[in-house]
Amino acid sequence: MLIVGIAWSAKRQNHARQLARWKELEWLQALSAATPGAELAEVTRVYQSARFGTKAVITWLASGRRQDAWFEGNWPGPGAVVLLCGVTGWGPHNRNPDVFFVLPDELLAMMSAGTRKALLHNHMQGAKRAR
Template sequence: MGGFVDRPGLVLGQLTFYLLLIGGIVWLIVHLVRRSKAGGSSGSSQARWQHAVNVCTADPRYRLGQVAAVNQVYPQRGTAAWVTWYGTGQPQNTWFENVYPPVGGWVIVTGGIGPDRTTFVVDQVHDVIA
């Protein structure tokens, strides 16, 4: 019957080895994903955050805000979203032309009040810290 020898102990040992190997790989992937979400690479994002705060504090043209909610996404046009501004905590309806920021992400933007006198219209997104 060819070279196959039926050895239950050998088959069980190989099966155990592969299950442990797969389990270890899954654990490693989950660990790395959790670490990166918790700020495992916080050195660079922390530095970007501090730089954003410094720039926005020193120059009033730059505004730092967190995307609290997305009202509407218009494909190939942009995003209408609620942004909560850093420092004041004031939420404001905001229009991002051809930009689609993530909910929860921090944006460094320039722009001004639109013709409706309530919406902040973004001229340029300078950085997104997710």
């Protein structure tokens, strides 16, 4: 009886966590649709966290394109989904003419690291069970 209760409680907590993740994603997508010029990207890799910001590789969710980025005054972690504005320009640190620069007020929202990955994983698990 105790084991059944523990399993039921764990399943219920996982369901609540998944529901909260979906709501977070829906909120971010709605904010993206309501914000002209803003786009969603996932922080693919952080290659330097510095005192004044973060150098990272982002993947644009709409196109799948990867791009180096500089987040001034922000430190998003790998796996974070961000809603941002910014400009592309010359990156003197890596001599790359295609770095996306994000000022502190241009990081409009951020979904916790790993949330999107967890949702995709859960979706794939559900699809496997449905077969």
